Amino acid sequence: MYLPFVLPCLLLKARNEPDVYETSDLPEDDQAEFDAEELTSTSVEHIIVNPNAAYDKFKDKRVGTKGLDFSDRIGKTKRTGYESGEYEMLGEGLGVKETPQQKYQRLLHEVQELTTEVEKIKTTVKESATEEKLTPVVLAKQLAALKQQLVASHLEKLLGPDAAINLTDPDGALAKRLLLQLEATKNSKGGSGGKTTGTPPDSSLVTYELHSRPEQDKFSQAAKVAELEKRLTELETAVRCDQDAQNPLSAGLQGACLMETVELLQAKVSALDLAVLDQVEARLQSVLGKVNEIAKHKASVEDADTQSKVHQLYETIQRWSPIASTLPELVQRLVTIKQLHEQGGRPAARSAKRT
Template sequence: MADPKYANLPGIDTQPDVYETNDLAEDDQQRELAELSSESVEKLSINTKEAFNKFQDKMLLSGQVDFSDRISQARRTGYVAPKKEYEILEDGYQDKETPVQRFQRLQHEIRDLGQEVDKLQKTAKEESSGVGVSPATLMQDISVLQQQLYGLHLEKILGNESVIEAADPQGSLPKKLFNQLDAFKKEAGQPSTPPKKGTQETKDGHVTYELYYRPEQNKFTQVSKGAELEQRLNGLEAMLGQDPQKLASLTADSSSKSLMESVSQLQARVAILDVGQVDHIEARIQGLLQRLDQVSEKKSAVEDAGKDSKISALYEMVQKWDSIADTLPKVVDRLQALKDLHEQALQFSQALSQLDIAQQQLTSSMGSQDTLLKQLKESFAANLASIQANCESLESRMKGVKK
């Protein structure tokens, strides 16, 4: 029980302590949110089982994301989703691969693998590949796979035409169309026969074909053209480089002209390539080549004359040096014999120069001594005169004292 002396103090809470509250009512806990209803939002009914089966065992790599959408053979948009099963058909295609399509796909993959292993075998001499197998072993395995594919004899089973059609369906369409037209012409030349049951007779002897347009094929063609254009531009950039002289030579004709003038100039250049113009230009070039040959012959004759004069001058110099070359060893021997004498003469000349310097120093010192001697004589004479004067004055004083 609380102390009664604190009961009437202000600011004291006298209410009982509560440590647990009651639960809220059911109406307060369940709140129904209003559903969003808008015409711009489309509600789709998705089957969870189908979605689970479709995206089961699928992966999405977020480390190699590229949204640049550049033109190239490989797709460079979005995320990278690796596949576990590769087929010729597109994703989402309902039909399965035919045996011919599967054969072509395997043959193409084995060919690509062989090219990659061949490059690896050329670059890596002793290093092993990423899977720990040497390139030679991989090439043997690839040859075994190719033999297994050839052992299926798919051409004998399905026929050459089916294999060619599966390999190049777009290229085989014209041939197939021409074969059908030839067959129709032969049937048209034969006498008419009553139509069989279950067949429809063509109207006025015409053949009707249905052409289907594939947007993905057109898109692939456009992308391939863009890739080819990009490859050609890269080739031009690699050929021209960053040299401003080459770029200036290419843009010299069109830099200061309009588009029509540039086109007209190109047309004039193309017109020069006509047969008559080419023959005329060839004749002029032949005449120019003959003149160039004559000029080169005259130039060679002049150069030969100059070379002959230089050679004759060199020959005369060599003739002069022949007489000198005979006496040159004797001169060398004499110089070697006189080497000691020349060294002694050099030492004697050095000693003479030192003596000359000493003599000059002595003469200068003698001159200074002469001047000092003259000054000493003059000082002695002056002192003697002063002494005599002092003596005379002293004698005169002595005489005066005696008197």
């Protein structure tokens, strides 16, 4: 449809109406007319973008347009646009887990970048060396070396260049230097043979005066031991290590030193942990169940023993019942036989008296 034909049709339909060439904007309240269902729909993905973070991420970035051609000219050569490479690296914060192939391609790419950076560093080794001198680690190493040199020069000045200097034990080196000088002084006195000369003493020799008090050393050592015993007594008094047989916490602590006592108390306190208490309670429940089973078994064994004894007594009574019924007759017979024996014995006694 051509435009010259459309305009006359519109002019014919719109009659007796004012000509409106431009409309005014809607009020601000009406400008935000939108469908509320669209905001709550699950089909629409809502992305919160931080403008500052997005700007910082893409700052000073350029799109590589080398070898790209988006023209629609007809030609024999193939027009190419953006093409994806051999691999694709996932962006940060997408929440998508990399596949093994993507992870392999990413690692391969990083290895290639590392190789390229190493090659660049080889070409600029002088610049990198000058930069490394300014790092804090190198500066700290240089300060430590400088301090070591200062200590070495101080000891060398103090002990002499011929002394064996041990930087880890300067006091030992000083004592060794002292012994060497004493030995040299002793040899010089022995070589002189007691002859006195007017020559001044050699300025290279050093004279030392040793003041030793063995009694004072013993007294100081005894004082230190007494002070230590006093402090130990105060510590025991503060801790109150009284042996109480009724106290369950002091069980097994008799005769132990303070360190062992503290370790045992620490073990008992650690046993009061909630997790440990649950385990102890479970074990106590199992032990209580076993004790109840043993008590029931013991009661059943005692009942069985009593029943067996009662059964034996019953059998004995059952065997004695027929004998008990004939016992009175047997006793009566025995009494009668006794009387007969007595009567038969009387004539024999009389005849014996007569003879």
